[in-house]
Amino acid sequence: AVRDRKSQVAGHVIIWRDLTATLAKGEQASASAAELAHIKHVLDVSVTPTHVMDLSGAICMANQAFVQLVKDHTQAFKAANSSFRADQVVGRSVGLFYSDPVSAVGMLMTLTERQCSRKVLGGRTYDVTDTPIRDAQGQLVAVVCQLVDCTDAWLAERAFRRPAAEDEVAP
Numbered sequence: 001a002v003r004d005r006k007s008q009v010a011g012h013v014i015i016w017r018d019l020t021a022t023l024a025k026g027e028q029a030s031a032s033a034a035e036l037a038h039i040k041h042v043l044d045v046s047v048t049p050t051h052v053m054d055l056s057g058a059i060c061m062a063n064q065a066f067v068q069l070v071k072d073h074t075q076a077f078k079a080a081n082s083s084f085r086a087d088q089v090v091g092r093s094v095g096l097f098y099s100d101p102v103s104a105v106g107m108l109m110t111l112t113e114r115q116c117s118r119k120v121l122g123g124r125t126y127d128v129t130d131t132p133i134r135d136a137q138g139q140l141v142a143v144v145c146q147l148v149d150c151t152d153a154w155l156a157e158r159a160f161r162r163p164a165a166e167d168e169v170a171p
Contacts, residue, residue, distance in 0.1 A: 052133075053094045053143045057105035060142070062090050069149065077122035084122075094145065097121045108143050124151040 040061060043050055049066035051059045070077060070086045077084040081096055094108065095101025098121070111132040119128050126147045133142040 049147045049149075051089075051094070051145050053105075053108060053145060055109070055140065055142070057093045057095060057109065059090050059092060059094055066147070069147065073122055073124060073149075076124055080122045108145075109140070111140075111143060118150070121147075124149055125154055126150065 043063040049069040051062040051066050054060040074086045095105045098104035114131045116129050129146045131144045135141050
């Protein structure tokens, strides 16, 4: 309202702003947030321990199976890395699982295709699948890492194969 000197309403000023683009962005953000929540839910119900690494090398998402795995084997991970805390994995560098963190993160950042390998992490043997995630332009946006603890299976296989040698280690 515009008032005159006697404080009487003399008219109104109306300002129009085109919010179409802003609202569209908000809808896209809402859709992206909903999509991300859906992806997180799908990830959480998976029984395969899985985490997602962002472009800085930080774990930006971890499913319940992965969280449980690190809790169950905290002492083994702590033995390999004294600063390891199971309750602080998300947000930290994935390098905390490796003896050479810089090299490990660097390798993950240069993946061109899915890579499967057997790794000893925190004293346990895992079959690890690292999968690069790319956007529509082909740029790397994240890496999905899935771990299967094969330590017990490896030990059982070794026990049935022949008498255990004291100096044999998991591959």
